[in-house]
Amino acid sequence: MFLTVTLNAALDLTYRVRRLEPHASHRIREVTERPGGKGLNVARVLAALGYEATVTGFVGGGTGAELRGHLTEEPAASGVRDALVPVAGTTRRTVGVVDETTGDTTQFNEPGPHISPAEWTAFLGAYRELLREDVRAVALCGSLPPGVPVGAYAALVREARAAGVPALLDTSGEPLRRGLAARPELIKPNGQELADITGTTDPLRAARGAQRRGARSVAASLGADGMLLVTPDGLWHADPVERLAGNPTGAGDSAVAALLSGLAEGLSWRDMLARAVALSAATVRAPVAGEFDADTYARLLPLVRISEPEEPEAPA
Amino acid sequence: MFLTVTLNAALDLTYRVRRLEPHASHRIREVTERPGGKGLNVARVLAALGYEATVTGFVGGGTGAELRGHLTEEPAASGVRDALVPVAGTTRRTVGVVDETTGDTTQFNEPGPHISPAEWTAFLGAYRELLREDVRAVALCGSLPPGVPVGAYAALVREARAAGVPALLDTSGEPLRRGLAARPELIKPNGQELADITGTTDPLRAARGAQRRGARSVAASLGADGMLLVTPDGLWHADPVERLAGNPTGAGDSAVAALLSGLAEGLSWRDMLARAVALSAATVRAPVAGEFDADTYARLLPLVRISEPEEPEAPA
Numbered sequence: 001m002f003l004t005v006t007l008n009a010a011l012d013l014t015y016r017v018r019r020l021e022p023h024a025s026h027r028i029r030e031v032t033e034r035p036g037g038k039g040l041n042v043a044r045v046l047a048a049l050g051y052e053a054t055v056t057g058f059v060g061g062g063t064g065a066e067l068r069g070h071l072t073e074e075p076a077a078s079g080v081r082d083a084l085v086p087v088a089g090t091t092r093r094t095v096g097v098v099d100e101t102t103g104d105t106t107q108f109n110e111p112g113p114h115i116s117p118a119e120w121t122a123f124l125g126a127y128r129e130l131l132r133e134d135v136r137a138v139a140l141c142g143s144l145p146p147g148v149p150v151g152a153y154a155a156l157v158r159e160a161r162a163a164g165v166p167a168l169l170d171t172s173g174e175p176l177r178r179g180l181a182a183r184p185e186l187i188k189p190n191g192q193e194l195a196d197i198t199g200t201t202d203p204l205r206a207a208r209g210a211q212r213r214g215a216r217s218v219a220a221s222l223g224a225d226g227m228l229l230v231t232p233d234g235l236w237h238a239d240p241v242e243r244l245a246g247n248p249t250g251a252g253d254s255a256v257a258a259l260l261s262g263l264a265e266g267l268s269w270r271d272m273l274a275r276a277v278a279l280s281a282a283t284v285r286a287p288v289a290g291e292f293d294a295d296t297y298a299r300l301l302p303l304v305r306i307s308e309p310e311e312p313e314a315p316a
Numbered sequence: 317m318f319l320t321v322t323l324n325a326a327l328d329l330t331y332r333v334r335r336l337e338p339h340a341s342h343r344i345r346e347v348t349e350r351p352g353g354k355g356l357n358v359a360r361v362l363a364a365l366g367y368e369a370t371v372t373g374f375v376g377g378g379t380g381a382e383l384r385g386h387l388t389e390e391p392a393a394s395g396v397r398d399a400l401v402p403v404a405g406t407t408r409r410t411v412g413v414v415d416e417t418t419g420d421t422t423q424f425n426e427p428g429p430h431i432s433p434a435e436w437t438a439f440l441g442a443y444r445e446l447l448r449e450d451v452r453a454v455a456l457c458g459s460l461p462p463g464v465p466v467g468a469y470a471a472l473v474r475e476a477r478a479a480g481v482p483a484l485l486d487t488s489g490e491p492l493r494r495g496l497a498a499r500p501e502l503i504k505p506n507g508q509e510l511a512d513i514t515g516t517t518d519p520l521r522a523a524r525g526a527q528r529r530g531a532r533s534v535a536a537s538l539g540a541d542g543m544l545l546v547t548p549d550g551l552w553h554a555d556p557v558e559r560l561a562g563n564p565t566g567a568g569d570s571a572v573a574a575l576l577s578g579l580a581e582g583l584s585w586r587d588m589l590a591r592a593v594a595l596s597a598a599t600v601r602a603p604v605a606g607e608f609d610a611d612t613y614a615r616l617l618p619l620v621r622i623s624e625p626e627e628p629e630a631p632a
Contacts, residue, residue, distance in 0.1 A: 013409075015411075015424055017424070020338050020339075021422075022336050022420070023336075023418070023420040023422050024423070025425065026422075026425065027427065028426045031427070061382075062382040062385070063382075066378035069378070095331075095411055099339070104339040106340065107342060108333070108411070109341065109343055110331075110344045110347050111345075111347070
């Protein structure tokens, strides 16, 4: 099975309003409520692709109970196993307000529960136990809730390496910088996240910088510039596929699901990249993160254009 | 005890953000979570004034469980008795986003659970039972959740009359219009709500119109124009007190608590009006609805200026 870690899981609420007007009162026309957090989305996409996925991380309080209900009750979640670790604090909510006039979303993210040192230690124990199962690859995803040490992902990458499980790290800022030092198999930053940790906005130079800091390979999602995959075996670049109208939330999580499954199956880098790009695009066509449009995925997969750019000469 | 009815109770969330930017993503700096809905606020204010208050209405789902937790666990809620009636649907949330730069609030209100005919009938039975207790007065507050008949408040006013309990009705639109026909003791609309049901924007003429439609007395909150009390015994007008910076949410609910306690105690209309104005203003000084600043209340009560306007001659 695949393991995904979501330390700051969330109950995601989506509110549809006719038009967002700051400082006015809005009657919500439609509420949707679902389990949220990058790792949970990754697991749902893996399950929809037919893989078994186990989710872990922290969960607590009334919102945590609601999240767990959705996670196990919904048909879309079949194939997802709940191995979340209970804490005293309360799982955060995120609220996305969709303006039906413009189609834009305004997002509000609660900070998450405070995690005590004892809870973090308990989680490490549970994580170690899970790694003893037949884990093909682990994805470590998203922000850290308050109280979790900033070096948390470095510790989780190290445990995975010790257990012989390839680790994909998808976070940003200081947790990503620290995580690199533990040498994850793959990271999946966007252009901004890559620039933030390396100090350069040139994607290839930044990806090489991330490798020097410890990442074995780097899959950089570059928006309108497609996706760049920098590995010990070479470079690959995918053009973005046709621009699809829809909900971009979760496209990055689908890319992680594609890369994770590709890593575990020993797929070629080129095929992994094509899978990541097609699955991301098919997610934009689905109404919520953690789901994708299967027909769009099947149609786009053979259409992804991949090139092998030349490595520029190092400056003298 | 006092009874308050909140058919569409809510879990009120307040999010503080540095600045609200439509279509951007916001990290919430601070989350507060409390029981919401007009009748619950009224009950909390009554309890803070030293009265016993029982709350009823509908409650359900994970948010309902969170609401009940707050209602009974918080020290501010001591003196409030939970007689909410469980339903299959889920209690709604309201989200208020406070912009720390401007101080303004942007409000998002979920619609509320769908109430089945059987659930409405069960509620009527529970309400009748409560009216058999020693109820000094009942406040019927707020909007109706989906599925509740639009004549709901008329039915609740009639039951109260049959039990000899004075009823204060604080709602708007068609539920208010229908409720008037059942002859409530007092209604507390604002200027707009009064205009909506009577078709006139002149507060005194509109209040007389509401009386003709069935209200025994009308307390109209007119914002910068103060408060107008129109009764079978005469007219009273209160100037607004000093403009206080703060959170106006719940000021109307505090006015209801003041009027309800005044009705039950046989206070003079003039004293009831002064209590309503001072308590409303003291609520603006408290951080959340359902609470008030006791020192501000004590200071303002003797300062409220009340006049007895002349009844204008009827047009020929």
